Amino acid sequence: MINIKKILEEKGVKPSHQRITIMKFMLENKIHPTVEVIYENIIKELPTLSRTTVYNTLKLFELNGLVQPINTGDSELHYDITLDLHAHFKCIECNDIFDIDIVNNDFLDKVKDDGFNILDTQIYFRGICPKCKEKK
Amino acid sequence: MINIKKILEEKGVKPSHQRITIMKFMLENKIHPTVEVIYENIIKELPTLSRTTVYNTLKLFELNGLVQPINTGDSELHYDITLDLHAHFKCIECNDIFDIDIVNNDFLDKVKDDGFNILDTQIYFRGICPKCKEKK
DNA sequence: TATAATATTGTAATGATTACATTGTTGATA
DNA sequence: TATCAACAATGTAATCATTACAATATTATA
Structure with missing residues (x-):
């Protein structure tokens, strides 16, 4: 099993519960999800999750080289875990x-x-x- | 001098004054402009121009293969006359x-x-x- | 000219994203 | 363990590009 905590820490991202869950989802579902898709999949597991947290976390992941945004021309931005x-x-x-x-x-x-x-x-x-x- | 009217007509676009002016701007300024840039440059010449007309016209040009949208990841969409x-x-x-x-x-x-x-x-x-x- | 079809305009709505203030959590230190 | 500071998460409100829509203007054709 992959150590997600370690992956985040190696890039200087503090491994909070939310961040770990979001990274876990990205790694296990390489479907180039949007913020909304991530949110709707994780809300079951983290009922208090805020959409803003998903936005913040992906921006943070992007800045620290953990994901890349992909712009397909439709209204929502997708995120890719493959770099x-x-x-x-x-x-x-x-x-x-x-x-x-x-x-x-x-x-x-x-x-x-x-x-x-x-x-x-x-x-x-x-x-x-x-x-x-x-x-x- | 290029016949802009003809360019539009050949693609099935009726050559209204606004459309001709926008196409002329695109052809003479190959700077991948946004709607806003086009609007601000043409408003001097067409004081009654509406931003909506620029949006409509570019969408129409795109559908008829006269321009292509380019998405640079910033908030506004750019348009390219080179196809x-x-x-x-x-x-x-x-x-x-x-x-x-x-x-x-x-x-x-x-x-x-x-x-x-x-x-x-x-x-x-x-x-x-x-x-x-x-x-x- | 009359009439229908189409184009333009301006305002209001939409919707993804961001700003921001508040609350919650964590971790170090005394 | 209690305190405190730093950081994270949350929810609401604001932003802003784009679209929807209704009203008006223009054009083409009979």
Whole structure:
């Protein structure tokens, strides 16, 4: 079993009950959840949980390199626990967000050669996933 | 001189005075403007212009393939008149948004091979641009 | 011109996020 | 163990980009 307390502490985040529960949810459900999704899943377990705490905690996790926000263009922000460079694919049929491996990132070299200092890279696709494609 | 009326008509958009003015601004200022930036620049020329008209017009342009929205993660949506596949780089110092050519898009092949039907691709970098890098 | 269709406008509503003040919890120290 | 300070969690209110909607204006066509 993973030691969530340790994960938080290593990044300088004090492991409160709420923070541990939220991190546990992120690690066990890699579904790029929104604040609302996290809140609704955890409220059963932590009945006093406030939505504000979820907002605060995710902002804190982000600042300390524990999650990354992903902006799919819809109204709510999603959060991703996977941090290494990868792309996202959002299916417009089922609305699921898929992680896509980037096997070849040579395309970044040209940008760096042109003198741009890249701190963050987001690659995002919209379309129809294999499962929904088959259904039609 | 470009015939803006024709550009709109070819995409099935009726060329009203407001629409022509907004399209003209987009074509002459490729700065990935927000609704607010467009509004503030055009209000001098069209004193009765409503912010709602700018919102409506950009949504209409988007639906008819005349502009694409770009989401930089800040609160306002930007719009881009350049439609061919390219990336964006946002400088965290000067806040400018740069267009970045994609010289090699082989990385898309793997995604397609995996059965994903890509309808839209967004590539977005955050970092420090060459000019701001030099200043420091 | 008359009339229908469409476009523009301004105000009000929406909804995600943030600000802020209050309350609760924890941990160190005497 | 009691005290106190630092920090965390909570709930409400504010913010602000965007959208909904109703009223007015404009345009196109018969």
